[in-house]
Amino acid sequence: xxxxxDPRLLLATTTSKALTVGIRRLGRGGGTALPGLxxxxxxxxMLDKLAQRLPLGTxxxxxxxxxxxxxxxxxxxxxxxxxRVAHNRSGSNxxxxxxxxxxxxxxxxxxxxxxxxVIESDxxxxxxxxxxTSPRVVVLLNLFRDQxxxxxxxxxxxxxxxxxxxxxxxxxxxVVNADDPTLAALAADSPATVVxxxxxxxTATLAALPHASDxxxxxxxxxxxxxxxxxxxxxxxxxxxxCGAERPELLLAASSIRLNGMRGLTMDIEDRRGPxxxxxxxxxxxxxxxxxxxxxxxxxxxxxxxxxxFEPISRALSSFEAAxxxxxxxxxxxxTLTLALSKNPVGFNEILRMITGEPLQMPLVIAINDLxxxxxxxxxxxxxxxxxxxxxQHEAAWFIAAGLRGHDLAVRLKYGGIASERINDAxxxxxxxEVLDEVIDATPxxxxxxxxxxxxxxxxxxxxxxxxxxxxxxxxx
Amino acid sequence: MQLRIGWLYxxxxxxxxxRGNVMALARRGEWRGLETTVVTIGLGDxxxxxxxxxxxxxxxxxxxxxxxxxxxxxxxxxxxxxxxEDGAPVLAVCGGYQLLGHSYHPHEGDDxxxxxAIDVTSEAGHExxxxxxxxxxxxxxxxxxxxxxxxxxxLGSGVTPLGRVRVGRGNNGTDGTEGARxxxxxxxxxxxxxxxxxxxxxxxxxxxxxxxxxxxxxxxxLDSTLERRAHDGVVARAAALQR
Numbered sequence: 001x002x003x004x005x006d007p008r009l010l011l012a013t014t015t016s017k018a019l020t021v022g023i024r025r026l027g028r029g030g031g032t033a034l035p036g037l038x039x040x041x042x043x044x045x046m047l048d049k050l051a052q053r054l055p056l057g058t059x060x061x062x063x064x065x066x067x068x069x070x071x072x073x074x075x076x077x078x079x080x081x082x083x084r085v086a087h088n089r090s091g092s093n094x095x096x097x098x099x100x101x102x103x104x105x106x107x108x109x110x111x112x113x114x115x116x117x118v119i120e121s122d123x124x125x126x127x128x129x130x131x132x133t134s135p136r137v138v139v140l141l142n143l144f145r146d147q148x149x150x151x152x153x154x155x156x157x158x159x160x161x162x163x164x165x166x167x168x169x170x171x172x173x174x175v176v177n178a179d180d181p182t183l184a185a186l187a188a189d190s191p192a193t194v195v196x197x198x199x200x201x202x203t204a205t206l207a208a209l210p211h212a213s214d215x216x217x218x219x220x221x222x223x224x225x226x227x228x229x230x231x232x233x234x235x236x237x238x239x240x241x242x243c244g245a246e247r248p249e250l251l252l253a254a255s256s257i258r259l260n261g262m263r264g265l266t267m268d269i270e271d272r273r274g275p276x277x278x279x280x281x282x283x284x285x286x287x288x289x290x291x292x293x294x295x296x297x298x299x300x301x302x303x304x305x306x307x308x309x310f311e312p313i314s315r316a317l318s319s320f321e322a323a324x325x326x327x328x329x330x331x332x333x334x335x336t337l338t339l340a341l342s343k344n345p346v347g348f349n350e351i352l353r354m355i356t357g358e359p360l361q362m363p364l365v366i367a368i369n370d371l372x373x374x375x376x377x378x379x380x381x382x383x384x385x386x387x388x389x390x391x392x393q394h395e396a397a398w399f400i401a402a403g404l405r406g407h408d409l410a411v412r413l414k415y416g417g418i419a420s421e422r423i424n425d426a427x428x429x430x431x432x433x434e435v436l437d438e439v440i441d442a443t444p445x446x447x448x449x450x451x452x453x454x455x456x457x458x459x460x461x462x463x464x465x466x467x468x469x470x471x472x473x474x475x476x477x
Numbered sequence: 478m479q480l481r482i483g484w485l486y487x488x489x490x491x492x493x494x495x496r497g498n499v500m501a502l503a504r505r506g507e508w509r510g511l512e513t514t515v516v517t518i519g520l521g522d523x524x525x526x527x528x529x530x531x532x533x534x535x536x537x538x539x540x541x542x543x544x545x546x547x548x549x550x551x552x553x554x555x556x557x558x559x560x561x562e563d564g565a566p567v568l569a570v571c572g573g574y575q576l577l578g579h580s581y582h583p584h585e586g587d588d589x590x591x592x593x594a595i596d597v598t599s600e601a602g603h604e605x606x607x608x609x610x611x612x613x614x615x616x617x618x619x620x621x622x623x624x625x626x627x628x629x630x631x632l633g634s635g636v637t638p639l640g641r642v643r644v645g646r647g648n649n650g651t652d653g654t655e656g657a658r659x660x661x662x663x664x665x666x667x668x669x670x671x672x673x674x675x676x677x678x679x680x681x682x683x684x685x686x687x688x689x690x691x692x693x694x695x696x697x698x699l700d701s702t703l704e705r706r707a708h709d710g711v712v713a714r715a716a717a718l719q720r
Binding site: 145154155216217222370376377378379380381382383404405407408410411412414415420423425428429 | 488492493494495496497500501504538539540544607608609623625668669670673674700702703704706707710711714718
């Protein structure tokens with residue numbers, strides 16, 4: 001462990017910390033990117049050096065959906081078992097944001113600093129983050145279509161990841177979702193030690209490959225894949241009848257998954273890495289939806305690889321609090337608001353699946369923005385299965401289309417089979433705080449209001465809630 | 478009356494919300510009381526030109542486009558050429574537009590042969606054109622969409638441009654044109670999805686399809702208020718983002 005003073009690193013981290021504090025005092029935002037950017041000029045190797053100073057190394061979490069939740073779960077598990085954790089909690093997941101977050105949490109010298117880093121990584125930034133942090137564990141969650149305008153095609157990301165994963169060696173463990181055929185193929189191509197996780201549950205299956213699925217063809221021979229069970233989008237127990245490729249053997253497996261509506265879920269997790277399996281039954285996860293079963297399983301798998309017992313894992317999962325906007329529930333003027341970040345077809349479909357479990361009675365607000373952080377292209381709205389909202393049991397609900405591209409959403413809902421009269425597009429493009437207050441005025445006290453929002457729409461709404469004293473600023477969470 | 482929509486390579490070539498185009502055609506058929514069916518024509522499936530009134534062909538990733546190009550050589554591509562010559566309406570976007578032409582020349586590897594149903598040739602470019610697009614056309618007034626392509630298409634003398642880009646890069650980023658028109662074919666780079674936000678183009682395709690089978694038809698008008706607002710919204714948004 002190096003504890004020598006590196007003047008350049010010291011300057012960079014001190015500047016970064018000062019900028020973070022300054023930006024927040026000025027009320028100019030979370031200070032999650034600029035400090036890292038400036039510090040990067042002062043010491044281009046800041047992230048490399050900070051990562052090296054973590055005695056227990058780093059864990060990098062990547063995937064299209066669930067990386068914020070999974071890395072928070074893992075950080076919680078590590079904290080429950082007594083570790084001091086550095087983590088880019090606010091979800092700023094490019095090199096500069098990660099650098100700023102680590103700088104803020106590190107001590108330049110002396111003892112008592114963090115021991116282990118949990119780093120959430122943007123898909124496109126993963127190769128660079130792997131190169132700079134030489135992680136001990138890499139968690140790969142899934143690869144779905146997301147922000148195609150920004151990153152090009154899914155294939156581009158997959159091949160970039162393939163190249164990056166090939167540079168690892170067996171001292172790194174790849175904790176990989178084997179239910180995703182694309183990720184399974186990438187892991188098989190890497191010299192890293194692979195720990196495959198997946199579901200063995202048969203009751204939570206989908207009837208058919210949903211529209212937004214992205215991996216219908218075998219990576220080896222291009223033939224259509226077949227599924228013994230399909231859990232979520234293209235994630236499932238897959239095999240290729242043509243070349244014989246199949247889901248790798250699961251070393252960590254979740255079963256007996258029970259979804260308890262919006263309250264959460266329970267499941268069993270089996271660790272099959274040793275000669276005898278270790279099982280934790282009835283693990284409670286304080287987040288709803290099957291995709292959170294995946295997130296909890298991924299975090300558990302990484303924690304087990306790091307040597308954690310099931311007990312702190314279980315404590316962390318049952319007391320987990322959602323990251324801002326990830327099915328966050330807040331009370332405002334006597335109504336319960338559920339805020340759900342909904343930014344790509346797979347995530348959107350899962351949230352729709354969850355909220356349509358019971359008849360919708362109240363307005364559903366959907367806000368679609370097309371700023372850089374959302375993706376400029378809103379064509380993905382046509383890949384979301386909004387048709388579930390047109391089912392007769394939801395006839396009491398109406399739909400408020402909001403955001404800069406709310407008109408596109410309104411059209412999508414209409415072609416999804418919802419009568420135009422039930423689609424209100426008068427709020428398109430207006431500030432979301434105003435929309436919120438109007439919706440609350442139109443809704444009886446005690447009711448539940450769901451708000452599904454793209455990234456910048458969520459930030460805007462949350463700022464409106466913070467201005468009204470309802471929630472904390474997101475970086476203060 | 479029947480409206481039978483053939484969705485070319487609906488599984489293999491379907492990105493950037495392409496299925497929205499099929500939904501728009503199908504719903505606008507149903508809302509007018511037409512007996513509407515959608516037939517997905519995939520790899521290995523034959524094309525029965527007497528069975529299909531209207532074709533939609535979307536975009537794909539390189540991997541899929543290679544398989545589709547191979548699938549179209551021989552009888553299947555010939556059938557599609559016959560349909561085009563016979564006046565079948567076709568909307569082809571991005572990858573479908575490229576393969577409807579003579580060929581696609583990639584950065585590496587062999588040329589991907591198209592079916593030469595329209596006189597255009599495409600090549601891989603070094604720049605990716607991404608963003609909102611507004612196209613002024615003589616036939617269809619304004620069309621709006623979102624482009625996301627690195628392929629560049631050059632028009633031969635056998636086609637006319639669909640229109641000129643007011644906002645966006647269009648066919649090749651240099652000549653200001655977007656898309657191609659030939660008989661009842663519309664080829665273009667407009668994703669996003671195109672038809673729901675351009676209902677006048679959707680209705681033109683449906684009308685041509687019905688005409689071919691039933692002679693002169695007049696389509697019942699539909700309330701397209703939401704669609705028009707979305708259309709106008711893209712024009713405003715594209716202008717705002719340009720500034």
